[in-house]
Amino acid sequence: MSENILLEINDLWVTYWRRSLLGLKGKPFHAVKGANLSIRPGETLGLVGESGSGKSSIANTVLGLVPATSGSIRFGDVELTSMRTHYPPAVRNQIQAVFQDPYSSLNPSMTVEDIVTEPLRVHTGMNRSERRTRAVELLELVSLSEEHLGRHPHQFSGGQRQRIAIASALALEPKLIVLDEPVSALDVSTQNQIINLLYERRDALGIAYLLIAHDLALVHHISDRIAVMYLGHIVEEGPSDRVYKAPAHPYTKALLDAVPLLDPEAQRRRRAARKSAPAIDAPRVSTTGCPYQNRCPSVMPRCQDAMPPAYPVNGGGTASCFLFDGGAVRHAPAIGETA
């Protein structure tokens, strides 16, 4: 692999065990099944999927909150998986996070100053006044000000809390920030403020983002590359514009087609097209082969036999779909287009 890679994930598996009656290991649940991803310094990778797709498990594993079951995560030249959840400070201060729910991600008993300077206390020898100066600097970076230092989280709106969380994540000027659904709990009118803020900080500081979200359209705006997950597998990966405008995998297409548009006329056309398409009535999970086979309009017999490997796609990136086997880029029939 190229030297210029910040985070590299290879064949990552994350498995949870259901606790059984006596607290012993029960049935395994594989949240991530062999994921491969890489992020370059200063690059933003959008990781998109629906609930249960495993995207948050990848985030938690990278953050060292959940141990990987197998596979490797390399950060710079450090192998993280062997340390399970015990990262050394030199790694910890390089990877920070912003979580989804701004109402529970800030400790209610701490002041804004405590929250923003907590990373500085843990990782630097700054004294109180130095930390305070830095805290004011950080708050100004996220359009808050010194007067907010002494307040508690409950005195802020959701958007403002998310700004505080970002300020805290920026405190150590990390190389990578994991953003786990950073705006999905916010009002529509404040979402873009946060997106803009994140974008602006990235350009100024050269931070890489791993952006976890369920909304492809939103991710597309600030990602350089996008990876799409379905039931633990990464089914498509590629440059942001290519994935968004010319999705290759049938699931990515379905995902994009399902997002309601702001154009009522286009919606009506799509609905008419869906009505004429044959209804798919099958369980979502399949045991062997491609995880999407039961819902896929382009399913082939071989899809049942094995998980398709990642094939290269025109325009960059890969899709784990047999439609792209042999380089022959065939277009899966897009629901909206056939009508």
Added chain:
Amino acid sequence: MTVQSAKEFKTARRPRRRLSASLVITVIATSVLVLLAILAIFADWIAPYDPLKQNLIEALQSPSAAHWLGTDDLGRDVLSRLIHGCRIAVIAAAEATTIAVLLGVPIGLFIGYRGGWWDWVVMRTVEAIVSIPGIMVAIVIIAILGAGLHKAMIALGILYSTSFLRLARGVVLAEREEVYVRSARVIGASDGRILLRHIFPNIAPPLIVQVTLTVGAVLLSEAGLSFIGLGVQPPDASWGTMLNTAAAFMDLNWFLAIPPGIAIIVTVLSVNLLGDVIRDAVGRGIVVGVKPQTPAARFETFASVAADSPLPPRREDEVLRVEGLQVMVSSREGNEVPIITDLSLAIAKGETLGLVGESGSGKTLTGLAILGLMGAGVRTTHGSITLNGRELSSLTEKQMEKVRGNEVAMVFQDPTTSLNPAFTVGSQIAEVLLTKKGVSKKEAWERVVELIHRVGIPRPEERARAYPHELSGGMAQRVAIARALSCNPSLLIADEPTTALDVTVQQEILDLFRDLQEEFGMAMLFVTHDLAVAADVCDRISVMYAGEMVEMAPVDALFANPRHPYTRGLLRAMPHASDRNPPLPTIRGNVPRPGFWPAGCRFSNRCDFRIAACDTRVPLVGTDRLARCVRAGELAMEVAS
């Protein structure tokens, strides 16, 4: 609601002058405990007699001037013994509670954070101890240590440490999952630091409550143990030993039982009441209202809000008609704050009206107001709601019950919480048919299976017997829709019915709504925050902001040509709207909370088109499409050009 006189609804509620009961309780309970402490410390000086001095000639006397509370079997002064009993009570409570906290909390913190085998072994042991009656545990420990106050208190301390252990462990387990603790781990804070700095401060409130509970329990147990002769040993005076004496002479002088009994009750009651007050205060402390961030801003004075919206034109096939609706909510400070003002709308048969807005816009409450289910502290102060030609405010609660389900039904946001977890989904639909339609059980079940099949759930007979938690979110929402439609209502209110669902499931549910509307022909009020979802299912859209309608238009017209700056801002801010890199278009500032709406146009403080005229109240104007903006005409032209 009929239109009430303006005067009646103008009378702003003053903050209620109920010097809160909790304050009175706090003062009294604290005084009792302070008195107890004083008596305990200065017992030697305060008590009129030596508590141990016997005088057999004056035994078993009733209260008199010399002995205010009489004397016991050995002629000892009851009042003096009672006062000295305070000392024992204080020592007992302090000793046992301290032991319990010091023993329980650290172990609980440790096993909660550490988990694994440590946790398993300690918790099974605690469960074992707890499954032995507490008094029996204390008796066994006393058997080992011997009787006496301090030994008994060590026994009680060990016994009650189990509850502190479980409390501390429970808090740690809950806190471990908190996002802010995960954040601390991401930052790289050490385990010790996380425990002490991030988790421990949050353990304090429940700990204080538990301490008060334990103090009360210790006092009762100490009395009990002394009563059966295993606690404080005679001749020392404790309330329990005094009761022991009293029990023996119950038929000679029953009054002996009264003073120590009252002393115990009053003390325990004070401690418990104080604990309750603390617990309530802690619960309140977490949710503190947001103070306005801009202190100088002018806020609307609500007495002046007039119903100035043009009433929707009457139509033949009208199902719902709302005129001039105003809803107030009582705030924590006791005054009433409007949350919906001047709302008028109408929906016809087979039509879907979208009610779009962000949090706090009042859109959800509009739906609940129609059903008459707004909950405590919220009331309609103005306006009328007519359903199928009938004014709903004139109906009794019984009549309203008939209307709900039969004429209007609702689908809620989160299907996993809007279905009762205790019953199968089929039985919940059948119940509606049985109570509302009076069909037989067999008929009801057949209809249930039919409905479940109709909403697109495969294997309906089997799924009807499933419990809500056994279904996916999408399936559960289909069941909720089936239930809502079971009595064929003429109006269906859908409150963010797809917000909790994945986008591919959302699409299926939206299609289902459309299909069902074609088949059943009901009118729909579709509440959502997502303009794109509204674009998919609605015929007309009404945009809400800060409790009022700011724009209403047929769906195509609204998206082609939004007239209100807020609608335009929202549309441009939608992720799909722009196809470029940031900076993305934004609306500056935040959605104002109810009670902090700007005077005049409520959007004016966030609007790029603000002029002087925006500072006075702006009416909703128009006929076919409505907008509440003084520059709506200009903006329309700007878009057209």
Added chain:
Amino acid sequence: MLRLIFQRLLALVPLLFIVSVLTFSFTSLLPSDPVDLIIGDTGTQEQYEIVRERLGMNEPVVVRYFQWLGRAVQGDLGTSFFNSVSVTGAVMQRLPVTLSLTAVSALIAIVVGIAAGIAAALRPRSWVDRFATLGATFGQAVPNFWFGLILVAFFAVNLRWFPATGLTPISASPWEWLRSVTLPAVALGLSASAAIARQVRSAMVGVLQQDYIRAARAQGLPARRVLFRHALTNAMVPVVAVLSFQITVLLGGSLIVEQVFAINGLGTLAITAVRQQDIPMIQGLVLVMVALVVIVQLATDVMYGLLNPKARPS
């Protein structure tokens, strides 16, 4: 449901095992030497050795534990150090007395507690609520034995409606049993009914705010039906979860209340045993009480499973 019962039974095995270890090891810590207790001050060294051998005291403690456990499983809890009676026999003789007292008081506590809790939850902040809440707070502050004394003074000594002491076996005369059990059961049940009332109230208030209650109301189901079918079923889940704890407390309380009414139950037996340091008796009593608690726990677990589908094994 059978699977649930089986699962719960399985989970009780480690509990019973740990209790037996705890009981055995703690009573081994008793300061007195049982041999001394038996032979008295006049015993010779030879007698001492004989008794020691007979009691098996020369074996290692682990061996003694398993011997004791082995016999206990077969229903033999040993022999009292004092009067050579079989512990099993003594306990079984007293058990019905304590059991009937605890059962009646539990019944009172559950009925009164649930009724008061619901009444209070229906109209929060109404006078019914305030009265019930105040009563519950008060009830939890009153020592049960004191309440018993007052009941005796008033209803037995003064009014002579009920006997002041003793408990007539139900087999002897059901009517006399009912008369004699009433006062102690009321005294014992007061604080438990207060605790249950508070739990029911807070559970009901919580459940009534749930979405599914609002949804059921939106569906036009009669208010009464929503309350008693939809709300109460769910509100009982947390109440049932701690019910076995309440009954455990009652069982403990009965030990003391028995003293007030001079009832010859397990309490009297326990207090005498502790005073005399009668190890086999204490061990036996603890095990029997835990067995009772475990049975109650099993019953409440099954009830919990009936009320809460999520708790059932799938």
